[in-house]
Amino acid sequence: MNHYPESILNLIKSLSRLPGIGRKTAERLSLHILHAPNHEAQTLANDILELKKKVRLCSTCFSLSDREECRICSNPNRDRSSICVVENPTDMVAIEKSGAFSGRYHILGGALSPMDGIGPDELRIKELFARAVSKSITEVIIATGTDVEGEATASYIIDNLKKKGVNVTRIASGVPMGGDLQYVDQVTMQRAMEGRRGS
């Protein structure tokens, strides 16, 4: 495949390392960048470096942030009495997109998984407990994943917070909206039945 100059081959190789980008796509992208205006390529390169340099974890909720405290934690308009606990920053983004929560978050950095050597000390659970016992907190909402690890993490946190007298809730599980019931898996259907409410 050595039919391009070295600097094109180098970029093709670097781009191929990205997830979902194969050799052919990397080739196409490289040639696009080659023919794109200089400032566009420079912006792209610069954005990559800035991202690595600037993004860190919020000192309060551990979500991704450009600053010491993230935009949500430092926003005075957010409700400071509730904390929503999620595994990862992307989960937080999904909840933010829904617009259904106006409090602040706590990002655990993963889920309990003893098989992979991830115990409570590997996650930001201690930090959650420290935040949750503050008098200003009236509700901690658990929104961990619905897989085995997420469920285990939720149980562990709920048990411990209840002992500390904290009001804990969990987001509802059930059938997703807009879907056909015939495609809903058994476990989800069981959860939907268990969680039925009078209407």
Next chain:
Amino acid sequence: MNHYPESILNLIKSLSRLPGIGRKTAERLSLHILHAPNHEAQTLANDILELKKKVRLCSTCFSLSDREECRICSNPNRDRSSICVVENPTDMVAIEKSGAFSGRYHILGGALSPMDGIGPDELRIKELFARAVSKSITEVIIATGTDVEGEATASYIIDNLKKKGVNVTRIASGVPMGGDLQYVDQVTMQRAMEGRRGS
């Protein structure tokens, strides 16, 4: 969509500008780069900048090159008596991949297209004529595209080179290998018939 810190949003925006990369893919790639080792992100950014800085056109054949003369033109093992004329560097790469040609190339930089204001002076046709009349050249092979513009470009070059007494040939048109004849379009089939040879 403002749920990420600014430096992540910037990279998402830059990546979305690339062809075939939508908002979702850009988001996924940005988060991958965020979690990738520092040196990987730096290599990627560096490769982008190096590409723009280093790649230029070969002074002989006008293909993409890191140096004054490209690897093919400066390779003493390539046959110096034949020139293959193509529209673009990617066409050259396609021929190189086939391994069917061992001479040198001439990249026109496009095809004649009076509708778009591309005449002979906008392409590197003058330079081709200058190279082709050299006594060391025994054959000029035309491998322009098979669309209207490519055909027009081929005719123009063939007419002019013949007047100058240069031996010009064209790569064969016909049915592609490995395909089903029923899917071959009419024009290709006509070409294949016209180009039939005794066997």
